Amino acid sequence: MRITRYLTLWLLLVALVGTAQAQQDDPARSLLEALASASYAAKGEAIDAIVESGDARSRAWLEALNDGKLQKNKKTGQFVVVLANRGRNWPVEDALSGEPLGEMSRRELDRIGINNALRGQLRSTLAVLDLYVDNPDARLQAANDLLGQVDEAMMAPLNAVRDQESNEAVRDRLTEALAIYRLEQGDPQAIETLRGSLHPEARAALNGVVAGADAKLAAEAKAALSGIEQTLKINRGVETLYFGLSLGSVLVLAAIGLAITFGVMGVINMAHGELIMLGAYTSWGMQQLLPGQPGLAVILSIPAGFLVAGLAGVAIERCVIQFLKGRPLETLLATFGVSLILQQLVRTLISPLNRTVVTPEWMSGSLVINDALSLTLNRLYVLGFALLVFAALMLVMRRTRLGLEVRAVTQNRAMARSMGIRATRVDMLTFGLGAGVAGLAGVALAQLTNVGPNLGQSYIIDSFMVVVFGGVGNLWGTLVAGMSLGVINQVLEPWAGAVLAKIIVLVFIILFIQKRPRGLFPQKGRAAEG
Amino acid sequence: MNTSTPSARWLVAALLSLGVAVPAQAQENDPIKVGILHSLTGTMAISESTLKDTMLMLIEQQNAEGGLLGRQLEPVVVDPASNWPLFAEKARELLAQDKVDVIFGNWTSVSRKSVLPVVEELNGLLFYPVQYEGEESSENVFYTGAAPxxxxxxxxxxxxxxxxxxxxxxxxxxxxxxxxxxxxxxxxxxxxxxxxxxxxxxxxxxxxxxxxxxxxxxxxxxxxxxxxxxxxxxxxxxxxxxxxxxxxxxxxxxxxxxxxxxxxxxxxxxxxxxxxxxxxxxxNYFMSVDNDANYDFIDAWIDYTGDEMSVTNDPMEAHYIGFNMWLEAVRKAGTADVDAVKDAIIGVTVPNLTGGYAAMMPNHHITKPVLIGEIQDNGQFSVVWETPSTVAGDAWSDYLDGSRDLISDWRKPMECGNYNVVEGSCGGGVEAE
Structure with a gap:
């Protein structure tokens, strides 16, 4: 019986901590031997047998099996746990005695494979065990994993666990998990428990009942579902808004550097995307320098990305753009050339392949608001970062000497020069600033998308679009334009599809620019003439 | 240089005729040329540049084993730069200028479609290593990737x-x-x-x-x-x-x-x-497939790239199979001549990397096992299911109107890529998209 099985396992887990290893390992060996069977059904039974055996190591075995790290030496038949499985040679330890066995090659080992069905079985098995741990977060996670996974054998122990549970969230989750199972068995009371639940498993169970044979039950389930649908609609609206703002923040980040170089200085910089790419590669490089500390690397790559892209920007300005002052067509072509050179440079020096940028622990996963609404953390950080960069940039332009000089030079170059401002130096620094901000965008994008030689290309058009739509020369315009384009795009996407949504947005911008050629926030006064 | 003096013109003509004469004479000892048509720059470089390296490695290995028919193999690498029309130009360059005996290349379907007329016009051989949508059959193309x-x-x-x-x-x-x-x-x-x-x-x-x-x-x-x-x-x-x-x-x-x-x-x-x-x-292949031929291939690849973390993938195996099939067919025909190889290759069987054999079918597709793999935490796949035996590639899908009745058979006497079994005529059927 599985009830007793779980209880004995738990008791043994507690009791055996610290006690001596059993001398006789033959039964344990045969347990693992059963796992090495070719059929998945037999493996499922072998997992049950391991749980029933109550062996203290069974938890470690099941976890290793779940991770695909429980393997068998082809020649000696020894069972080992692989500790790290990258490359060709892996460090291993004996699965029975736990003693390290040095490195073994991939060739020598035979993995005990599992599939999704077995993974589900393992997960619910491990989750039941996790319900007994002290950490309430781990218990909640375990209870979450059990939603939709409960079977007859688990009912009794789960009920017992729930009655003893002190944490309310965990208790509610367990009640829900049990109700889903009861509903599947046709218990009308379970509908009451599930009313208002937003979890997909609960809805799946209710939907299952609606489609089922019992008409009375189906009607009740339908009523419960329609209530849920109402709440979901609101959640969906919030979600779409968040998606839009998130996409908008990416657009703003990508475009804000361009808003300075193109908007303020009037330089059509086709290499802007590649400056973003340099920032992303800096983020990758930083992770290579600091292996194992992705969080620190991300934080350090913010200043590093700014510097690398900024210096590259200064170099481009010094070597190319300053000689093409006032010749927009030539600037466009020259910077396009620069962009191709930078792309190919990365391909040749680093690799044409995409690089992995690891997302630090605190940036992955999502912030759970409720079961139907969770905000992905990496995008939340990027959204915050975009606003921060924008605020910092506003501060630089409004409050610093450099900002003052930049505004002076762009408004009236000759006058500014006659007041003693070194216009060429200001040009250089402004371009460097714009490029550096592009680098910051790259650092953020490295957390969202591919880090590869083509990264920049995919953002250059969007960036120009945002700047032109927002009004050339106006940073606020860029912010508002980016955010609104993001939201429009995400609102359109569900019913128009991604391809059509993009087209509609482009058409909208074309029409808008026809009507208001200077964008959302046109520059007024004499500056607009220059 | 634009000389128009008569003497210079004669000199050029003389050089040209020499140029034409030399290859014909020295064919016995000249290397056999293998064209490699993969993008090394641009968007597709990410996928295609590894295939170029795979081909170079295979050619190097073959040369170390004494080449083919006593002749060395010489790779001719061109870069179509992820630019679809440029694929056609570069294919023309390979066939008309470099006079390669075979081409291994392409990744995207659109680039293959662009190369297709050139290879057919100049009667070349193209081995295409990527899974594709089917609905195509050409006398000059061999599809070593998977059909749907x-x-x-x-x-x-x-x-x-x-x-x-x-x-x-x-x-x-x-x-x-x-x-x-x-x-x-x-x-x-x-x-x-x-x-x-x-x-x-x-x-x-x-x-x-x-x-x-x-x-x-x-x-x-x-x-x-x-x-x-x-x-x-x-x-x-x-x-x-x-x-x-x-x-x-x-x-x-x-x-x-x-x-x-x-x-x-x-x-x-x-x-x-x-x-x-x-x-x-x-x-049809995973790097994690437990097989000695596969491990040898991986070891050779890691040695060749010098990167312990480099991975192998399905299109690389397709090139491995395609290359070995071509070698086998050239040996069988006793010459690298395109028409002879084209006839000889049908029915050729070579080992694949998953422990079985791949055979070239009359429709220029090959037999492959189908594997389903689940992603693991180390970026590899573990095979959870596979077809009991190999599956022969079908050029024309049985599930689409217009292509259901078509078959492709390039053996004599049929020699037709889209024979309509209902109407009993070649090319008579509706052109499927």
């Missing part, structure tokens, strides 16, 4: 029969391969009793990076009480943000598995696969 019946259909069958999937999301990048494949799959699923509302089709542009909405829509679609799976024909670069979004929104493989046709070891090397464990891919 060697990848898509078995994968859907696996989900249907072994996982119990009833609702389907067909998500793809908006171009010819996903559109054709999804059309075939849709027809296939409906033929097996799947209702219209249980199929959701979604296309995204190339390099799409904002997947929030689509992933949450998939999540919603999957929470309506029936087991749901995503069949993904999303192309290369767009996959990283797609899988990241899947991981972040917590779509678990146990709830909604995603089976991909364009994601291999190389694509995964750009992603942290921790959250993706259990999602699936269908290929």
């Amino acid at each position: 019946n060697q990848q898509a259909i078995p994968a859907v069958n696996y989900l249907k029969d072994n996982v119990g999937v009833e609702r389907w999301v067909l998500a793809g990048t908006d171009y010819v391969y996903p559109r054709t494949t999804n059309k075939i799959l849709e027809a296939y699923l409906k033929g097996h009793g799947v209702a219209d509302e249980d199929i959701m089709i979604n296309y995204t542009p190339f390099g799409h990076s904002d997947w929030q909405n689509i992933v949450s829509e998939i999540k919603r679609f999957g929470s309506e009480g029936k087991k749901t799976a995503v069949v993904s024909t999303i192309n290369g670069d767009a996959n990283v943000p797609f899988y990241r979004e899947l991981g972040n929104q917590g779509i678990d493989a146990a709830d909604i598995p995603v089976v991909a046709f364009s994601v291999g070891e190389q694509e995964l090397s750009g992603i942290d696969t921790g959250p993706l464990v259990g999602h699936l891919a269908a290929w």
